[in-house]
Amino acid sequence: MQPLLRDLFISFRNVTRQKRRSGLGVAAVAFGVIALLEAGGFIEWATSSLREDTIHSMLGHLQVVRAGYYESGFADPFAYLLPDDSPALKLAQRTPGVVIVAPRLDFNGLISIGETTVPFVGQGMDPTKEVELNTGTAIMAGQTLSADDPKGIIVGQGLAANLGVKVGEPITLLANTATGSMNGVEGRVRGVFKTSIKAYDDAVLRVPLSMARQLLRVSGSHVWVILLKDTGATAATVAALAPQMAAQKLQIVPWYDLADFYNKSVELFKQQVAVIKSIITVIIVLCISNTLTLSVMERTGEIGTSMALGLRRRNILQQFIGEGMVIGIIGSIAGVAVGIILAKFISSLGIPLPPPPGTTKNLAAQIWITPNLALNAALLATVTTALAAIYPALKGARMMIVDALRFNR
Numbered sequence: 001m002q003p004l005l006r007d008l009f010i011s012f013r014n015v016t017r018q019k020r021r022s023g024l025g026v027a028a029v030a031f032g033v034i035a036l037l038e039a040g041g042f043i044e045w046a047t048s049s050l051r052e053d054t055i056h057s058m059l060g061h062l063q064v065v066r067a068g069y070y071e072s073g074f075a076d077p078f079a080y081l082l083p084d085d086s087p088a089l090k091l092a093q094r095t096p097g098v099v100i101v102a103p104r105l106d107f108n109g110l111i112s113i114g115e116t117t118v119p120f121v122g123q124g125m126d127p128t129k130e131v132e133l134n135t136g137t138a139i140m141a142g143q144t145l146s147a148d149d150p151k152g153i154i155v156g157q158g159l160a161a162n163l164g165v166k167v168g169e170p171i172t173l174l175a176n177t178a179t180g181s182m183n184g185v186e187g188r189v190r191g192v193f194k195t196s197i198k199a200y201d202d203a204v205l206r207v208p209l210s211m212a213r214q215l216l217r218v219s220g221s222h223v224w225v226i227l228l229k230d231t232g233a234t235a236a237t238v239a240a241l242a243p244q245m246a247a248q249k250l251q252i253v254p255w256y257d258l259a260d261f262y263n264k265s266v267e268l269f270k271q272q273v274a275v276i277k278s279i280i281t282v283i284i285v286l287c288i289s290n291t292l293t294l295s296v297m298e299r300t301g302e303i304g305t306s307m308a309l310g311l312r313r314r315n316i317l318q319q320f321i322g323e324g325m326v327i328g329i330i331g332s333i334a335g336v337a338v339g340i341i342l343a344k345f346i347s348s349l350g351i352p353l354p355p356p357p358g359t360t361k362n363l364a365a366q367i368w369i370t371p372n373l374a375l376n377a378a379l380l381a382t383v384t385t386a387l388a389a390i391y392p393a394l395k396g397a398r399m400m401i402v403d404a405l406r407f408n409r
Contacts, residue, residue, distance in 0.1 A: 011322030014295070015330075021291050022327060028287035029331025029381050030338065032280035036377045037339035038346075039276050041367035043269045047262075048368065051231070053196040054262050056136030059255045060102070060225035061234050062241075064092060067251045069222065077106065078178040081220040088248050092226055095241060097233050102129035103221035105212045109175030111205065113165050120159060121203045122173070124212025124221070133227045142167035142191030150208050152190030158202030160192045167191060173207070177217040185215045197261055277380065284381060285388040288324055292392035296320065300399065307401045317393045324389025325382060332378035340374070343367035 015022045055061055065073070066080040073080040082089070084103065092101045105124035110117050125134075127145035137144070140157055153173075155165060165171060167189050174184045187207065194201055213219060228237060234254050245252045256263065307316065350364035 011319050012326050015323050015326045025288055025291040025327045026331040029284055029328055030335035032284050033332055033335025033377045033381050034339040036280055037369050040373045041343050041369040045366045045368040047266055050262055053136045054259045055255050057195040059258050061228040061255050062226035063253045064224040065251055067249050083220050088250055097229050098226055099229055100129050100133050100227040102126050102133050102225045104223045104225055105221045107175050107216055112172045113163055116163055120205050123206045124209040125206055126209050138194045140192045140194050144191055145208055150210055151187045153187040153205055153207050154191040154193050155189055155205045156201035157192055157194045165189050175215050183215055281384050284384045288385045288388035292320055292389050296392050296396040304401050316396050320393035320396055321386055321389045324385045328382040328385030332381045336374050336378055340369055343369045
C-alpha cells in the first residue's frame with residue numbers, strides 16, 4: 001500500500017501545483033456531477049410523486065382477485081366475484097404492514113342526464129375505507145363519497161365535462177345485471193374528482209358499494225385493494241401472501257404490474273438519464289484528456305529525468321492516472337456539495353410546471369437527491385476521470401528517456 005499511497009500523494013501534489021489547469025478540470029467534473037444530480041433528482045421526485053399518486057388515487061399497493069380476472073374477467077365479470085366472508089379477506093387484513101383492505105366492484109354501463117347519455121366505467125367503493133386509501137384523489141367540486149349518502153356519486157372531471165353535469169344534479173345509471181337484464185338506479189352527483197391520469201378521469205365514476213351491488217343485483221366484489229404502511233414492502237408482502245392466496249385460487253397483484261402509464265413514464269425517464277450520463281461522460285473525458293495531455297507535454301523533461309533516476313514506466317502511468325482520479329474525487333465532492341445546496345434552493349422555490357402529457361395535475365417542481373443518486377454520480381465522475389487519464393498516462397509512460405531529456409533543450 002505504501003508505494004500506492006506515495007504515488008497518490010505525488011499525483012495530488014502535481015494537481016495542486018498546476019492550479020489553473022487543474023481548476024478547469026475540477027470545474028468540468030463538478031459541473032457534470034451537478035447536472036446529473038439536478039436532472040436525476042428531478043426525475044426521482046417526478047417518479048416518486050407519480051407512483052404515490054397512482055397508488056393512492058387508483059390502484060392501492062396490492063390487489064387481490066380471482067385467478068384469471070385480469071385476463072378474462074372483463075368478458076364475464078360476474079364469474080369472478082369475491083365473497084365478503086372469505087377467509088382470504090381476513091388473512092389479508094391480519095397481515096403485518098397492511099393498513100386497509102377495501103373491496104371494490106367494477107362495472108360499466110350508461111349514464112343519463114336529461115337527453116344526454118354516455119358510456120362510463122364505474123367503481124363501487126366502500127366510502128369509509130376509501131377515505132384513507134384515496135388520499136391522492138382531488139375533489140374539484142362538491143364532496144367525496146360518504147356512507148351517510150348512499151345515493152351520492154362522484155364523477156371524473158372529464159366525464160362531468162362531457163355530460164355537462166354539476167354537483168347536486170340527479171343522474172341515472174344503467175347496467176346489465178348478472179342475469180343479462182338491464183337495471184337502473186337513480187343517484188345524485190355528490191362531487192367531481194380528478195386523478196393524475198386524464199384518460200381515467202374522462203371515463204370513470206365512483207359510487208358507494210351498496211349502490212353498485214343494487215345496480216348489478218349481486219353481492220361481493222371483484223377486487224380487494226390493499227393499502228400498506230410502506231410502498232417499499234410491496235414485494236415482500238406479495239411473497240408472503242401469494243402462496244396462501246393461490247391455495248384458494250386467488251391472485252395477488254402488486255401495483256407496479258397494473259400501472260402501465262407509470263411504467264412507461266419510468267422507462268422514458270431512464271432513457272433521458274442515460275442520454276444525460278452519456279453527454280456528461282463525453283464532456284469529462286474530453287476535458288480531463290486535454291488537461292493531462294497538456295500536462296504530459298509540459299512535463300516531458302521532468303518525466304525523462306524521473307525515468308533516468310530509476311522511476312519505472314509503471315510508476316509514471318500510475319501517477320498520471322492518479323492525477324485524473326484526484327481531479328475526479330475533488331470535482332465529485334464539490335459537485336455533490338453544490339448540487340445538494342442547489343437542489344434544496346430549487347425545491348424551496350417549488351417552480352410551477354404544467355401537467356405532463358396524459359395527466360391533469362399541475363406540478364411544483366422539486367429535486368430529491370437520494371444518497372444512492374449522489375453516490376452514483378460521484379462514482380461515475382471518478383471512474384470516468386480515471387479512464388480519461390489512461391491515454392495521456394500511456395503517452396507519458398512510453399516516452400524514450402533520451403528523447404524526453406532532449407525535449408526542453
